[in-house]
Amino acid sequence: MRPLPTLAVVGATGAVGTVMCDLLSSRKNVWGEIRLVASERSAGRTMVVRGEELTVRGLGPEAFEGVDVAMFDVPDEVSAEWAPMAAKYGAVAVDNSGAFRMDPDVPLVVPEINPQQVRNRPKGIIANANCTTLAMIIAIAPLHREYGLKELVLASYQAVSGAGKVGVDTLLGQIDKISGDRTLGSRSGNVRQAVGDDLGPFPAPLALNVVPWAGSLRDAGWSSEELKMRNESRKILGLPDLKVSATCVRVPVVTGHSVAVHAVFGSEVDAEGAREVLQNAPGVILVDDPAAGEFPMPIDAVGTDPSWVGRIRRSLDDPRALDLFVTGDNLRKGAALNTAQIAELLAAELTR
Amino acid sequence: MRPLPTLAVVGATGAVGTVMCDLLSSRKNVWGEIRLVASERSAGRTMVVRGEELTVRGLGPEAFEGVDVAMFDVPDEVSAEWAPMAAKYGAVAVDNSGAFRMDPDVPLVVPEINPQQVRNRPKGIIANANCTTLAMIIAIAPLHREYGLKELVLASYQAVSGAGKVGVDTLLGQIDKISGDRTLGSRSGNVRQAVGDDLGPFPAPLALNVVPWAGSLRDAGWSSEELKMRNESRKILGLPDLKVSATCVRVPVVTGHSVAVHAVFGSEVDAEGAREVLQNAPGVILVDDPAAGEFPMPIDAVGTDPSWVGRIRRSLDDPRALDLFVTGDNLRKGAALNTAQIAELLAAELTR
Structure with a gap:
């Protein structure tokens, strides 16, 4: 039997990435090394995955050395640059951004619906659908x-x-501001005024x-x-x-x-x-x-x-x-879970 | 010229009724006497309409004596009983409840769309549409x-x-309860628990x-x-x-x-x-x-x-x-305003 494949989670410290780390800890383990990658700003932080404390690496070409599957939970422009780079290093990129979804050479996979499409990946990239x-x-x-x-x-x-x-912080911050004012949202209480300029x-x-x-x-x-x-x-x-x-x-x-x-x-x-x-x-x-x-x-x-x-x-x-x-x-089926499921289809293929 | 018609506002102390009292104060005045009517529980309260302090009367047949137009901003079952009573006393009832909307003998009027339908009222009742x-x-x-x-x-x-x-109080009460807890709504913060049993x-x-x-x-x-x-x-x-x-x-x-x-x-x-x-x-x-x-x-x-x-x-x-x-x-076009507009069509007809 071949060794378990190496997984990179790019964008590990973001909203979807943190859910992904939880999922990787709770789902059946199919991975050898798990490598957490994020922007240079977040490099050096530690996160717990599968009970192990892992140090987050900065995003760079060397992050993909020896990686079999690389998940991308990052903005479109970051994926557009780095998913092809991961593929160049021999990894299959599973991208959760919108950068490649409509590319005819990139399959858009929902494992419950079209799992066979993961094999059709001429660019070495598989896209995850919008949430x-x-x-x-x-x-x-x-x-x-x-x-x-x-x-x-x-x-x-x-x-x-x-x-x-930032979306979550914005809404909860606004709710803190309006709380306690029983006139708001009626004709006499102006929500725009109460919330102020913080629209996030x-x-x-x-x-x-x-x-x-x-x-x-x-x-x-x-x-x-x-x-x-x-x-x-x-x-x-x-x-x-x-x-x-x-x-x-x-x-x-x-x-x-x-x-x-x-x-x-x-x-x-x-x-x-x-x-x-x-x-x-x-x-x-x-x-x-x-x-x-x-x-x-x-x-x-x-x-x-x-x-x-x-x-x-x-x-x-x-x-x-x-x-x-x-x-x-x-954040789960709409993002992290579907990405994890696609990656697990790849892991099964790699260890078959 | 005929004297200005008498208007009764039934349900004056409710959510729609209070908006109605504001509207009657701010729109062009076409009414002689305005009579406020509510459940016995609210009778005796005072409300200001057109700058005058009016005492709310309890709902009973005598409330409709001498009334030309009676607006109903009350639950379906109250309208079902009392709108025909108002009509029996010679008033035209303009009903904001759902009790008569689908009655083929009651027109359903939106003044911007089918104003001519106000004249087609064999039961003396005109219905206002759902908000x-x-x-x-x-x-x-x-x-x-x-x-x-x-x-x-x-x-x-x-x-x-x-x-x-009660709907408004329920939501704003729930918001007060959840305010300040930044975990809520995520996978680790249970909104049902934070809100408790007060579902209104x-x-x-x-x-x-x-x-x-x-x-x-x-x-x-x-x-x-x-x-x-x-x-x-x-x-x-x-x-x-x-x-x-x-x-x-x-x-x-x-x-x-x-x-x-x-x-x-x-x-x-x-x-x-x-x-x-x-x-x-x-x-x-x-x-x-x-x-x-x-x-x-x-x-x-x-x-x-x-x-x-x-x-x-x-x-x-x-x-x-x-x-x-x-x-x-x-509460306005969806209820009080449309009712007021229908009543004004009737006032114009009565004073023509």
Whole structure:
């Protein structure tokens, strides 16, 4: 048997990287050496993984020497530069950024849906999907296999941790500021004034508000987040002509992205049949008993692996359409977990 | 000229009633006597309307003697009993509850859309639409006139004041409890535990959460709020076959209901044309410049009259579909303002 492969975690000290270190400690161990890598600023810090205290290395070419699999939990521009470098050193790069997702030579892999795609990696790079897409697609893929998906209309409820630790600090700081003032959010209490100038990475206050914007502005008024949901859904499902309209909205939730989904299929659907499909789908937990107060919510999904799915209804006006609500932990399945699962597929291949 | 008509405000001390008293003080005066009415529990309290201190009367048949127009801002079951009583005493009842909205003999009136319907009132009762429907329909009606509406797919972001003062107190109380704890909402901080048992009128905590439920359970998993959006949109627009799928979600916002709208029309649309239509539509304010951080948000819409509309995009995959985002003050246009506008149409008729 070959020795266990060496793993590098690039961006180990960030919001997703720290969740990754927890996951690597709790999942079945398939790794030999684990090497933590971060920006020079974080180099020298120590973190505990698998009960071992590890010292974080600075990012540089030598960090990839002898590495078999390198995970990247870093901004797009860092991945764009360093994932090809890791590949050059012989590692397979598993990238959680948006830098390579739409590259035709880079597979976009969700292990529950298209695991065979990990083998199709001419650039030595495999991409992980966007966190909002992931929560939703885990529930939609098995329904697509059953009924044949034609169209998605999506509205998101995205948590602030999607914008990193600074997003979380911004929201919780704003909540501290507004706490105790019982006039706020009514006509006599101005939230903008109470929150002040500290908007962090967001274009407006998040406390007691919803902000219909995430990402950057693209053509015709669409945001980058909305286009990601369309493009990545098409690529993951292998449906280049899938109709997708998404509206992405940031809400005052720390962790847990939710999506209200209206899905139109090629054949007639029924809610009971859809529930049965989802009950047996990998990575899905069905919570659909409104009478008992059971529906998917961020405060329950946080810290868990699956996509929580509920509120499943057949459209009253279209026998081929389902309406449902999905919530997933955007730092776990939405980022670290899916990356870990892809890396584990590679580890199995390397030690086979 | 005939004397100015007498107005009764039933439910004057509630969340909507108090906004109504403000509105009656700030809008052009068309009323002679204004009579405030509430449950026996609130009788004897005083409130200031049009600069006059008025004593609240208890609800009883004699409260309607000599009244021309009676507004009802009370729960469904109170309206169901007392609006017909007011009509029996010769008043026209303008009801803000859900008790009569789908009654074929009761018109459902939005003055910007179907003002002529106030004259069609065989029962002496006129209904006001649901707050979530109102915010959205004000923007959709002018687009329907231009392009011919065929289908709506809706996801709501509803404020807690839609559940009355107790809803507001519940959310703000929960925020006080979670404030200062920087672990909450992450995998290590349990929001349910921090909030405790005080869920108020909601099935789950609202602080740092979204709850995909509003109203009561109806057939096939639909909530009453979701069916209201479908049924009321059809009735107001006079489109009995309009396809509507709605998912209603409560969010941690005090005031201001928002809706992500996917609207499919009979003819081709363009975003610029839609913006022009909305720019000139009554009751609408267009805020659609994402590059400048301008989109509709509850913290800006609260305390204002119009529906704020923005994020207008033509669907990338359907030239007949528009995606947009709407926010309106659920206590104002969503309730008190629309009721006041209907009552003013009646006052004009009575003094003509």
